Amino acid sequence: IPIEVTTDNVDTVAEQHYPLCMLHLHNYLRRNHHLKYDCKMQLGIFLKWVGMPYEDMLVFWKEEFTQVMTEEKYEKEYVYLFKHQYGKVGSKLQYKPYTCERIQSFTPAVNQEHGCPFKHWDQSSLSAKLEEELGGDYEQLQDIEDLVREKHYVGACNKYLCYKNPAASSSEPIASPNEYVQKSMLSDL
Numbered sequence: 001i002p003i004e005v006t007t008d009n010v011d012t013v014a015e016q017h018y019p020l021c022m023l024h025l026h027n028y029l030r031r032n033h034h035l036k037y038d039c040k041m042q043l044g045i046f047l048k049w050v051g052m053p054y055e056d057m058l059v060f061w062k063e064e065f066t067q068v069m070t071e072e073k074y075e076k077e078y079v080y081l082f083k084h085q086y087g088k089v090g091s092k093l094q095y096k097p098y099t100c101e102r103i104q105s106f107t108p109a110v111n112q113e114h115g116c117p118f119k120h121w122d123q124s125s126l127s128a129k130l131e132e133e134l135g136g137d138y139e140q141l142q143d144i145e146d147l148v149r150e151k152h153y154v155g156a157c158n159k160y161l162c163y164k165n166p167a168a169s170s171s172e173p174i175a176s177p178n179e180y181v182q183k184s185m186l187s188d189l
């Protein structure tokens with residue numbers, strides 16, 4: 001990853017370089033100051049692999065969660081998972097980054113936010129989000145939505161990346177959110 005992702009720049013990096021699956025979780029967390037377990041896993045392991053330093057990661061989650069709970073509750077019930085994701089406590093497991101295939105295999109319930117928007121969102125929510133991110137270029141939106149209809153979800157995400165950041169068009173297709181960020185950032189250099 002060419003740019004270090006820190007608590008200072010994470011909002012800008014998310015807006016410019018996160019794929020929709022992670023941008024959605026990031027924005028949801030900023031708005032609600034809370035995420036359910038599967039979402040914390042999807043976003044937390046991603047943060048580790050985009051290279052957010054351990055100390056920044058601790059600040060990032062704490063600043064959000066302590067807006068809706070006491071610091072004591074957070075330290076007692078929540079921080080362990082984030083330390084565990086970074087391999088610092090417990091079994092010191094080194095989690096691998098989630099692939100798109102894995103994220104798309106999840107079955108998020110209606111009130112859950114994890115998963116892949118190209119696969120799991122209803123058509124009108126996805127269209128609205130694509131329009132918000134890409135502007136109202138009808139042909140671009142159609143191209144992406146055609147791929148979604150054909151169930152080529154990773155293809156749709158690759159197309160979205162190329163429209164959002166045209167310099168990424170020449171690179172190999174992505175197969176994970178972490179690859180997405182890397183390609184999006186590299187194409188900016």
Ligand code: SF4
Nearest residue numbers: 019021100116157177
């Ligand atoms: Fe995320 Fe992969 Fe879905 Fe893109 S295709 S939104 S990177 S899970």
